[in-house]
Amino acid sequence: MTLTDRKILFTGATGQAFRPAAEALARDNEVWCAARFTDPVVRRDLESVGIKTIPWVMGAGNVVGLPSDFTHVVHAAPYRGQPDSDTAAQANAVAAGMLMHHCRAADAFVFVSAFAVYKQPPSPDHRIAESDPLGGHAPYAPTYPIGKLAAEAAVRAFAGVLGLRTTIARLNVCYGPTGWGGVPVEFFGRILAGEPVWLPEDGSDIWSSPISTDDVTMFLPRLWDVASTAPTIVNLAGDDALSLREYCTLLARQAGLEVDFVPSAESRQSYASDNTRRRSLIGDCRVGWAEGMRWAIEAHYPNAFTGTPTSIAGKAAVNIWGQR
Template sequence: MLTGEKILITGATGKIAFPIARALAHHNEVWGAARLRDPVGRTRLADAGVIPAALDMSTDDFSSLPDDFTYVFHAAVDDGTGDWTTCLNTNAQQTGNLLYRCRGAKGFVFCSTGSIYAYQGRRPLAESDPPGVPSRSNYSFSKVAAEAVCTWIATQHRIPLTIIRICSTYGPEGGAPADRLEKILAGKPIRLHPDKPNYFNPIYEDDYVEFGVRAMEVADTPPVVVNWAGSETVSAEEYCSYLGALVGTDPIFTYSPDAHTPLWPDVTRMHQILGRTKVAWRDGFRRMVEARHPELALVTEYSGERS
């Protein structure tokens, strides 16, 4: 864990960035940048020992931020549900501007996404695989562009950079498995891709906090590009069945070619660079349910098999 550093975390109220900012604030000066339109977010950051800073990444105004950060974890994002030009500007061009502004940092992490990969069928997705836009095309396309912009700037100005391709995160703050849990509890169908089973490598909060810090530490020139996921592979069918068994409600699955393709990452390079995750998926999923729904009495036994 880093100590005595001045660290910028953008998107700091989000489900990935907030736990990282909170953990780092114990031994560092941490600035948490976000739009902060809701005062609750500002208060939550301050209560965690993080210095709140209002920042709109769709503009090129970084005047609210110092320029002497030693590390940066950039997770702020336009989700691509609006205008595509705004999404591209925010996620690619303004990310490049922020990277250049923080060019004196010892490590800069850019949060990309595993959803940039073109689907490769029944095998894990490696960092060398080509990009595609399996869903949310504005978002995926902007992240491909952002990787190119950041790689060019980091190489030209010798800025240590790590590009993490985030796959499936989960925990008390949320994530795709948490969304599917809510569908199970509500009796709503879970839509999956017909090329089943739908394999993922979900990563629990404790592990992604550790890997987020590690990603800053290993930043280099040329940039380090690495999948960011859990070490264990499990299908969405199996983990939803496990969640259903915990809460006493069977999941309902529907299959559609319009659903996101299975996001099954190759974690070989991740193991070499960041290490192995420690939280077993069943333990993490139980902890997620307990944190998000303490009112539920969870089933203690599960004997399901992999789908």
């Protein structure tokens, strides 16, 4: 489905995963972005490509001046406050419900959740399907799963009550050229700086199904297309299951570097995805992980694989969890 001449609202378009989608859709649609805009440069950059911006704090009340006649909405902004789980649940659930009520006339609504809502799988390389047990597991950010689970519950309720066609997309590891770049870009920066890459303290590996922001952008219209008043739930993940050792080792070798893997409590667990449902609903990815990660890294570190890499000011910054 190609979207043109629609009125689209994004929350979370100031971040890493959905900013490219907002910018792409702004070429042929009226796109709005609601956010805190703590970085005025990002706001100016969004406005420079035709995106209309409006300040918004999650769960703080209705947005004054925000239209209600959007045809499509993607709510990707999370509240990540730590360590207050009650505030995280309240802010995420209330914000989702209020936004859905405000935009209840929309054709379709996408809520971006996360793999953190799933219960820890029986083995690190287990591929998680949408039917796997929920429970939430993110030791690096204990309140994050709670907020996402609370928001998912609110989204399910409001979709049915309002008759608002909705998709809940559970995002896996995402990487791309904007924001902090995602885990692969962050770890390349650590390798480049001679810093260790963290693995679990028990010596196991970390698995994920990384997805490029190019594929997120491609899939977004399809996620709206498959929305339902009994929300469609789908994993938004890359085609391949990868271990952290595998992709870090390959990227380092291609850049002429070496990786120092170190067991640490700072490791951030992620999981591989069973993409059977995603493939049946919205198709396959277009970007292979090796090519996509190189492209994302080069956006943050020019000449990373062809010469002397340099970082770009304002990129490859502290990640969303406040760790380096």
